[in-house]
């Protein structure tokens with residue numbers, strides 16, 4: 001009771017209903033008006049006095065302390081020093097200019113995003129509600145990720161990719177982007193040389209470079225990474241790791257040929273470098289069976305395999321995973337604790353349930369059919385709209401087409417004009433290691449339905465010259 005009275009009076013002071021210096025009624029009158037015992041009121045007043053809200057003047061009564069700071073927020077114009085949000089009062093180191101491309105256009109043809117409108121959200125919501133019943137998931141937990149999801153992912157990579165793993169071989173990350181960052185921090189050292197595909201994924205390069213790693217490009221042709229060129233790089237550099245996208249080369253969509261896969265594993269063993277295998281859209285292969293990842297044939301502990309739920313489910317979930325030799329996972333887990341402590345264990349448990357119920361597999365099957373049809377439709381519609389001006393090859397998998405233009409077309413300006421009309425796509429230049437203009441563009445077909453895609457292609461046609 002006394003605490004409640006103290007809180008009520010304290011709130012009145014904080015809200016300004018009782019001003020500094022105001023005199024309080026005597027304790028007897030207060031007790032009467034509050035319907036409380038006088039001793040209770042005296043105890044409440046003593047409490048407020050101890051906290052500095054009230055002061056007593058002997059013989060005169062009890063007053064609101066004159067030193068209560070006004071809690072009214074000051075308006076910016078009252079501040080003595082005007083704040084300049086663009087001003088930094090200390091030395092900032094030089095920063096990388098790498099930034100994410102604009103991601104919110106009405107018609108995203110960015111080349112790698114799924115149609116998140118088709119995600120089974122009702123099932124996800126139910127699984128999340130069930131996961132929340134286990135309140136231990138709201139506590140600090142395993143930095144490697146929820147054990148149920150690690151088990152589910154281990155079964156998933158074993159079943160779909162031929163990668164033998166159990167829960168202890170899996171680290172759950174916030175997307176594969178975090179996996180790359182953790183790898184660079186904990187497995188590589190500043191100055192280490194990492195070979196990358198000369199056409200590739202800028203976000204991955206940026207994560208590696210942020211840890212002071214030096215990147216060396218290796219050419220890509222229609223069979224994937226060129227081993228001939230890799231051999232020249234290996235002869236001239238102490239390569240510590242190779243980052244690549246063997247299944248559907250990003251951005252050119254080609255699949256690394258079988259002889260090259262074996263050749264790559266053999267070179268990694270011989271030169272003792274790590275293969276950082278980014279297996280980002282394994283599920284979406286339309287013609288024939290998906291090719292198994294390098295990790296499935298690794299008997300020497302050279303492959304660090306990582307994947308993501310960004311394509312099979314949704315990028316906003318921020319869930320990815322790494323399968324790697326355990327000493328690597330231990331280091332990555334320790335590095336993870338510094339930046340993130342652990343992932344979203346409630347979400348991870350819910351996703352584990354969706355895997356266990358077969359919901360993820362069912363969704364992947366549904367999406368494979370949808371994207372397959374969208375791939376074919378986009379290729380047909382682009383050919384109809386552009387004729388020979390665009391060389392449209394149909395990839396055997398993935399979520400985007402890699403398209404060659406007549407070399408007279410300035411693809412970057414085309415992309416800028418299209419963006420003004422609401423269509424986002426990436427010019428080839430975005431993927432080129434040397435950053436030079438290229439007569440290519442990547443067009444995503446997965447995120448748009450038929451009408452949207454047709455509208456997008458009409459805008460591409462109207463803006464291309």
Ligand SMILES: Cc1ncc(COP(=O)(O)O)c(C=O)c1O
Nearest residue numbers: 112175176177201250280308310
């Ligand atoms: C080559 C490549 N790897 C990985 C990813 C997925 O990244 P994340 O798992 O961080 O969403 C993408 C997404 O665009 C990608 O294109």
